[in-house]
Amino acid sequence: MTAAAGTNWAGSHRFRAARLERPAGIEALQELVAREPRVRALGSRHSFTDIADTDGVLVCLDALPAEVEVDGDAGCVRVGAATRYGDLAASLHERGRALSALASLPHISVAGAVATGTHGSGDGVGSLATAVRALEVVGADGAVRELVRGDADFDGSVVGLGALGVVTRLTLDVEPDFEVRQDVLRGLALDTLAESFDAVSGAAHSVSLFTDWASGRADVWLKSRTPDEPPVLPGTVRATEPLHMLAGADAAAVTQQLGVVGAWHERLPHFRLDHTPSRGEELQSEYLLPRGLVGEAVEELRRLAPRMAPLLQVGEIRTVAADDLWLSSSHGRDVVALHFTWVLDRPGVDALLPHLEAVLLPLGARPHWGKCFAAEAADLAPLYPRWRAFEDLRDRVDPGRVFGNDWLERVLGG
Template identity: 65%
Template sequence: MTTIDLSSAVETNWAGNHRYRARRIEHPRTVEQVQHLVAAEPRVRALGSRHSFTDITDTDGVLVSLADLPTTVEVDAGSRTARVTGLAAYGDVARALQAQGWALPNLASLPHISVAGAVATGTHGSGDRNGSLATAVAALEVVRPDGSLVRIARGEPDFDGSVVSLGALGVVVALTLDVEPTYTVNQRVFTGLGWDTVVEHYDAITASAYSVSLFTHWGDGGVEQVWLKSRGDDGPADFHDALPAGATMHMLDGGDTRAVSAQLGEPGPWLDRLTHFRMEFTPSRGEELQSEYLVPRDRAVEAIEVMRGLGERIAPLLQVCELRTVAADDLWLSSSYGTDVTAFHFTWNRDVDGVYAVLPAIEEGLLPLGARPHWGKCFAADAGALAPLYPRFGDFLALRDRVDPDRVFGNTFLDRVLG
């Protein structure tokens, strides 16, 4: 087991905006070592791919990285599931599944993120009929505060409260995911979709492909790019008042187009099209902050008008904003619990003070519409503002009290957002 002493070393999250304040980072090589660590320490947090933009994974105790645990992808064709272990990144899982003729129903824009971390924070891909990545989870294997290893499966009483858990219920060392036979996807990009068209035809626009992303800077030019990911050979040849892109495009001005997934309508394996970025390149820009608010689908047009009104104020900080849709689910702390949503995702310049200065204005406009922040990204709301947005918030607190009464997995982030 490898140890990093943080009293003499500097370790940060992926974006570089948060320096971990834990005493040390441990890298166990077996699940048994994870169990012994958790049982021996008064405060522990799991450390994944570090793609969160806050102190959600930090602790005043010990961070447990699963990076050195063996990663395997074991498919059970009979149940159409795959058991994924260790700190598995979606890109690695996707390659292993593809090699065996299987696929996941959806992927996030980045293949670099860990399955366990993405699930715990409610991370999602896109599509009117596609749930968040957490909805593919059939079972979890979790190390509890006393070091015991438990398996929680779909249909069991605590399951819906345990999947999107913010790391508050234990260290997830394996997940079982729903899979399906492999399939192909093609991606087409269109440019210049006017606001009047977006507002008038919003439902038709988001239903026009398996996965739809709208990229904008909230100016008068409307939506600058529309990315349509369609299964098989399907996909529109024209798109409202937008024009087809004649070359591969990056959603960020000046971005390296080699880093993005294949476009121009050529079908290819699902894992090479559902993500926005290729595994072998740094996703997005690297130096950035991100925020995201998931608004009930029936309030999306109102939310668009709110954001258009804030466009000039946020413009100096904004790299791009992306709109995507996510289907409803039954997971208690999911941002799409009980309702279909539109996700408003902000990629910011890495200006911590500037971003946190404008977040209250965004939340003042979006939270009254029912918007829920993405748990792993920058937001200002605390437990008092968040609790009314989640019908099962109290049930999750009760589950946490039962599973971790001594707050072994607690930290300052959870104190803020759960109370």
């Protein structure tokens, strides 16, 4: 046990929990959950708010036995909740296996990323949570239960926001190992994006557009599951030197570009595991809206560009495929994800977010659960068809709100 948990990765939140526990085994975790009135699981600290905080006990699972158990015949891997995606990916690659997607940062923990609906990019690529085949969860009574794809509660439990229990192990789908090349195209005009969006987002397995919104142009990062050089999109030129998406940042922190083919886990993330991603001290927001409304969203954001400019480091546009998970930001629809990396100015960002959400939420945009947003339960409930079903599930598995906290009170309304 230690006295305090310190801050999150970005330094934007200082945890108020009085205790941080690191149980060395599942039984110790069960006993802790069963006896404590309030518990929250703490992952890799890559969320930007108080989502993981508590007035009770924070539990870190990095002292549990590390395990990566690959079942090649079944096409899956069983992994401990605290495992970082970068470490899992390297282990899978050594065994000739791969995940279909990775997020921008390989530094994040598997359970935390899944619970918040974190994603990569690609027209046919679902969020990281869509790879989950089974979950092992310690519930409010300390008992361990397993949820398997197809179970009645499974779709409601995967993107669970930490509200349903402490996830200790996950089973994920895997596929044969593959290679990826990454190329960057410069100068795509945003005023042509609505008409050309399908061609742009379909130009590679994974596509990200980076823009400051004010310039009216974007750089297109293409991650291709083919060694062939992708065609140059109209109005763009191929980058001839490695680029960081943040102006003035060291390109050594990003994964290999310039069309050099390499292992999937060394190209799909934007950042290298052995470097600090982005600039470190920052805030992030993200909103995922129906794909067909990308043109309207781009138009609105270009109008907001002068207001965003003093706070914005970079914006990113990605796509994510639809899924059936109840609280997933891509539940029931293919989406466009609009991401914002802000400077570390919490008052300034908090003042800006209502203006941003005033144009995006009416388009059906859902915020990324692990990032900064202003919307509360009354704003969010209409955006999720299975909202009430999740409330019922939570009432059933955690009626005493052992896993509750202030963030959940604001966002779920109780």
